[in-house]
Amino acid sequence: MTLIELKPGQRSRIVGWTSAAPPARLLEMGMLPGAEVELIRFAPLGDPIDIKVRGFHLSIRKSEAQLVEIEST
Amino acid sequence: MAETVPLQIVRRVALVGNPNVGKTTVFNLLTGMRQKVGNYPGVTVERKVGRLAGEPPVDIIDLPGTYSLSPKSADERIAYDVLMGHLEGETSPDLVVCVVDASNLERNLYLVSQVMDTGLPCLVALNMTDAAEEAGLHVDVAKLEQELGVPVLPLVASRNEGIGKLKYRMRQESLPEPARPRWDIMPVVEEGLPFLTDHLDGILPEHGRRIEVLQCLTNDAMLDHWARRLPAFHAAILAERERLEGLRAPYQQAEIMGRYNWISPVVARVVQRSKADTELTVSDRIDAVLTHRFAGPVLFALLLLLIFQAVFTWATPAMDWIEAGVVSLGDVVRGAAPSGMLTDLLVDGVIAGVGNVAVFLPQILLLFFFLGLMEDTGYMARSAFIMDRIMSKVGLSGGSVVPLLSSFACAIPGIMAARTLANPRDRLITIMVAPLMSCSARLPVYTLFIAAFLPTGTILGILTWQGVAMFSMYLLGTVMAFVAAFVLRRFVFNKGDSSFFAMELPPYRMPRFRQILWRMVDRSKAFVVRAGKIIFGMSIILWVAATFPRAELTPELAQEARILEVRKAERVEGLKATGMSTEEAALLIDEQFAEEDTALDARIASFRIERSVIGWMGHALEPVMRPLGFDWKISAGIISAFAAREVIISALATLYSVGDADEDSPLLREQLKADTYEDGSPVYTPLVAVSLLVFFVLALQCMSTLAIARRETNSWKWPAVMWLYMTGLAYLFSLVIYQGGQALGWG
Numbered sequence: 001m002t003l004i005e006l007k008p009g010q011r012s013r014i015v016g017w018t019s020a021a022p023p024a025r026l027l028e029m030g031m032l033p034g035a036e037v038e039l040i041r042f043a044p045l046g047d048p049i050d051i052k053v054r055g056f057h058l059s060i061r062k063s064e065a066q067l068v069e070i071e072s073t
Numbered sequence: 074m075a076e077t078v079p080l081q082i083v084r085r086v087a088l089v090g091n092p093n094v095g096k097t098t099v100f101n102l103l104t105g106m107r108q109k110v111g112n113y114p115g116v117t118v119e120r121k122v123g124r125l126a127g128e129p130p131v132d133i134i135d136l137p138g139t140y141s142l143s144p145k146s147a148d149e150r151i152a153y154d155v156l157m158g159h160l161e162g163e164t165s166p167d168l169v170v171c172v173v174d175a176s177n178l179e180r181n182l183y184l185v186s187q188v189m190d191t192g193l194p195c196l197v198a199l200n201m202t203d204a205a206e207e208a209g210l211h212v213d214v215a216k217l218e219q220e221l222g223v224p225v226l227p228l229v230a231s232r233n234e235g236i237g238k239l240k241y242r243m244r245q246e247s248l249p250e251p252a253r254p255r256w257d258i259m260p261v262v263e264e265g266l267p268f269l270t271d272h273l274d275g276i277l278p279e280h281g282r283r284i285e286v287l288q289c290l291t292n293d294a295m296l297d298h299w300a301r302r303l304p305a306f307h308a309a310i311l312a313e314r315e316r317l318e319g320l321r322a323p324y325q326q327a328e329i330m331g332r333y334n335w336i337s338p339v340v341a342r343v344v345q346r347s348k349a350d351t352e353l354t355v356s357d358r359i360d361a362v363l364t365h366r367f368a369g370p371v372l373f374a375l376l377l378l379l380i381f382q383a384v385f386t387w388a389t390p391a392m393d394w395i396e397a398g399v400v401s402l403g404d405v406v407r408g409a410a411p412s413g414m415l416t417d418l419l420v421d422g423v424i425a426g427v428g429n430v431a432v433f434l435p436q437i438l439l440l441f442f443f444l445g446l447m448e449d450t451g452y453m454a455r456s457a458f459i460m461d462r463i464m465s466k467v468g469l470s471g472g473s474v475v476p477l478l479s480s481f482a483c484a485i486p487g488i489m490a491a492r493t494l495a496n497p498r499d500r501l502i503t504i505m506v507a508p509l510m511s512c513s514a515r516l517p518v519y520t521l522f523i524a525a526f527l528p529t530g531t532i533l534g535i536l537t538w539q540g541v542a543m544f545s546m547y548l549l550g551t552v553m554a555f556v557a558a559f560v561l562r563r564f565v566f567n568k569g570d571s572s573f574f575a576m577e578l579p580p581y582r583m584p585r586f587r588q589i590l591w592r593m594v595d596r597s598k599a600f601v602v603r604a605g606k607i608i609f610g611m612s613i614i615l616w617v618a619a620t621f622p623r624a625e626l627t628p629e630l631a632q633e634a635r636i637l638e639v640r641k642a643e644r645v646e647g648l649k650a651t652g653m654s655t656e657e658a659a660l661l662i663d664e665q666f667a668e669e670d671t672a673l674d675a676r677i678a679s680f681r682i683e684r685s686v687i688g689w690m691g692h693a694l695e696p697v698m699r700p701l702g703f704d705w706k707i708s709a710g711i712i713s714a715f716a717a718r719e720v721i722i723s724a725l726a727t728l729y730s731v732g733d734a735d736e737d738s739p740l741l742r743e744q745l746k747a748d749t750y751e752d753g754s755p756v757y758t759p760l761v762a763v764s765l766l767v768f769f770v771l772a773l774q775c776m777s778t779l780a781i782a783r784r785e786t787n788s789w790k791w792p793a794v795m796w797l798y799m800t801g802l803a804y805l806f807s808l809v810i811y812q813g814g815q816a817l818g819w820g
Contacts, residue, residue, distance in 0.1 A: 021325070023575065024143070024145060024325075024329075025140070025145065026575055028140055028141045028183060029140060029183075029575065029577075030180050030183070030333060032333055035333075041364065042366075043458050044364065044365070044367070044370050045459075047462045047465075048461050048462070048574060050360075050364070054180050055178075055179060055180075057360075057578035057579075057580075058575060058577055058578065059457075059458050059574070059575070059576045059577075060575050061574045
């Protein structure tokens with residue numbers, strides 16, 4: 001499953017990326033296989049989302065979250 | 074014989090760090106007001122250098138806040154080039170201070186590990202240790218020092234704690250040992266590295282070779298410049314990429330994974346948690362309200378309302394004082410200096426011109442104050458979070474909201490606020506469309522023409538036509554800004570990597586008013602200096618254009634002036650006969666004739682300006698502007714409004730010989746209404762007024778905006794494009810409105 005399928009408050013672990021060339025910025029911010037992620041909330045209009053990874057809050061768009069594969073919960 | 078003074082080489086220290094870690098606060102505390110701000114050559118990255126006073130002096134370079142040194146953006150490129158000594162005429166710094174957020178160690182150490190790879194002496198300034206303790210995170214400083222192999226200094230920059238020690242370490246004669254990389258890359262990549270670094274033998278200093286190879290391996294922009302400088306190395310890198318691809322080794326991510334594989338265990342060893350990671354912090358609780366599905370947008374709207382209220386209402390008294398001050402300064406100068414051309418130039422050109430800039434200063438200061446408050450507390454990122462969905466539809470991002478809204482007050486702070494956008498394309502598009510938002514300089518023009526030419530009745534009993542017209546002006550500008558953004562995104566900036574959005578939502582923090590005021594003054598200074606210079610120059614040019622060539626008065630006008638003088642002289646003589654002194658009599662008569670004097674002076678001014686360069690240009694432009702419904706006077710007014718929009722009012726006042734007038738002057742309104750063409754038809758119809766209003770909504774008539782856009786984009790290309798497309802739009806819209814209106818018989 002992908003990151004977008006989490007519900008607010010749910011946590012999981014990143015398994016990998018569905019894209020061959022994931023955005024380098026997100027990798028550098030620590031969104032690597034093995035890292036824990038929590039979906040905190042959706043923005044008021046549904047996009048982007050607020051996630052917590054490696055202890056900090058990061059906002060990414062749904063289109064990017066779709067590229068992140070996570071362990072099924 | 075002069076003594077030989079030993080040449081003192083000033084130590085250079087670079088500050089690096091992620092955004093939102095308090096790096097700028099540290100820099101300000103270290104250097105105070107001894108800062109020089111400029112741009113790096115060829116890019117729009119701000120270059121900030123300051124001096125740590127005392128003995129021995131130290132120069133501090135504040136590098137842009139970045140998450141990485143691997144050059145993907147201009148900021149990262151500059152940070153990397155400065156550290157590696159790649160910039161022309163500059164060597165690597167003697168010491169690198171990494172400012173690190175203690176409450177967010179893992180991600181922050183990523184950048185530190187890259188800095189350690191450069192082999193430069195470095196030390197870690199562990200900032201925000203108070204916030205970390207609050208979040209239940211205790212960092213074992215001694216252990217961290219040991220793990221990293223570089224000195225670590227704990228700090229709380231917001232409370233000025235630990236800064237003294239940091240200063241001491243920066244000055245200390247013995248620098249820390251050059252840092253060494255402590256992480257390992259996957260073996261398959263590692264085995265190819267020695268062969269590649271050998272290529273750079275004798276070209277780069279030893280400490281810089283390995284990191285350069287790693288950069289080139291994954292980054293085309295980094296590799297490209299070697300194609301000409303060292304083709305063999307270029308070819309070797311390409312061959313290595315092919316080898317790794319053949320082995321299906323994920324070498325693109327190898328570096329990032331290698332670094333985190335080292336960092337994560339280090340963090341686990343040095344950080345003690347006393348609270349569960351799942352526990353909600355104060356910041357999380359605030360976020361639950363401020364980014365709440367319903368409350369979030371409502372609170373954001375209320376905040377904007379407050380800012381608008383402040384900028385448009387609270388600033389008014391200060392603006393009135395400045396206006397009055399400029400006028401009385403002009404009067405004082407005119408009273409003290411001998412009357413003549415030079416005094417006219419000083420008062421009407423220089424003082425009035427500078428006044429045109431200064432009058433916006435209260436609004437700009439207030440706006441920068443609120444922007445600083447939003448940034449400092451961390452709310453700016455939330456506003457982008459809330460608005461991103463809407464803005465991405467037109468090709469902008471959530472971060473564009475605040476710059477665009479600021480532009481309702483003035484495009485200059487708006488364009489400067491676009492710096493907060495990390496994506497260069499989003500930033501450029503925001504800059505390009507910001508001047509379409511109706512700024513406060515347009516307001517007097519709207520006021521004058523709407524009050525003079527639009528009906529006063531009401532619609533549906535509550536709304537007045539004039540209010541609706543005013544609102545429509547703002548709406549038109551905003552809609553056009555979105556359309557322009559959409560078109561730019563779709564047809565001009567449609568190449569390159571697909572835009573992605575990764576924005577940190579930093580924890581909320583108490584605002585530090587000193588920092589906010591500091592930044593407010595800093596940014597306002599940039600506005601005053603940049604815009605001031607241009608407006609100053611343009612005001613003089615416009616004054617000259619409106620004054621020369623100085624036409625001879627017609628015999629009739631000269632005659633009238635003489636008659637008035639004679640009449641006054643006669644009356645003075647009459648009063649003197651009653652025993653009054655000459656001076657008293659002259660004063661009394663001047664008072665009695667004040668109205669006639671002003672009226673005649675105004676007619677002479679109007680006569681002269683028609684024959685001046687401006688008047689001539691207005692006539693020359695008239696054939697082009699007639700299809701929009703504009704006569705030569707409006708055309709001349711538009712030309713003089715090129716420097717600043719509101720100038721059209723004083724220009725029209727002169728052309729209609731009204732003396733001094735502002736947008737509320739009933740006299741100017743009446744004059745405009747009464748003006749006719751030779752055939753007796755009125756110059757201004759409501760249709761002409763609408764056409765003119767629309768022209769002012771869309772045209773870029775502001776030298777300062779062009780100047781600031783030139784500074785922010787570092788080229789004349791984008792300001793030129795900006796001027797052309799906006800003026801083109803203005804012409805097109807006014808043309809369609811006037812011609813269409815006439816065809817429908819609304820003339």
